[in-house]
Amino acid sequence: MIAQLACTACHKIGAQAGGPIGPDLSRIGATRDSVYLRRAILDPNADVAKGFQPGLMPPNYGEQLYARELEMLVGYLAALK
Numbered sequence: 001m002i003a004q005l006a007c008t009a010c011h012k013i014g015a016q017a018g019g020p021i022g023p024d025l026s027r028i029g030a031t032r033d034s035v036y037l038r039r040a041i042l043d044p045n046a047d048v049a050k051g052f053q054p055g056l057m058p059p060n061y062g063e064q065l066y067a068r069e070l071e072m073l074v075g076y077l078a079a080l081k
């Protein structure tokens with residue numbers, strides 16, 4: 001699912017090589033909780049990660065994902081520690 005959503009075009013996630021445009025998500029769950037992560041996906045410009053540019057992360061994942069998929073994705077990211 002992650003690959004399908006092209007998150008790794010901009011993010012490195014663990015062993016999956018990824019672009020440097022967005023923050024490395026390999027251990028994102030160690031510093032961000034699921035509430036923050038859900039908002040980061042649905043409304044990327046609500047909080048802009050320090051050192052990174054706003055307006056690059058696609059703002060329409062909320063339309064591309066079913067609620068259940070979104071929760072799976074958030075759960076996956078929150079568990080990366």
Ligand code: HEC
Binds near residue numbers: 057
């Ligand atoms: C076109 C590039 C791009 C794509 C594709 C992309 N992102 Fe991002 N993402 C960014 C950028 C740039 C930031 C930093 C600016 C910001 O916080 O909005 C970011 C920030 C984030 C953050 C917040 C990180 C933090 O420490 O605050 C999360 C979580 C995240 N992205 C998850 C995802 C997920 C999950 C996907 C796939 C569903 C995805 N991104 C797809 C570019 C992208």
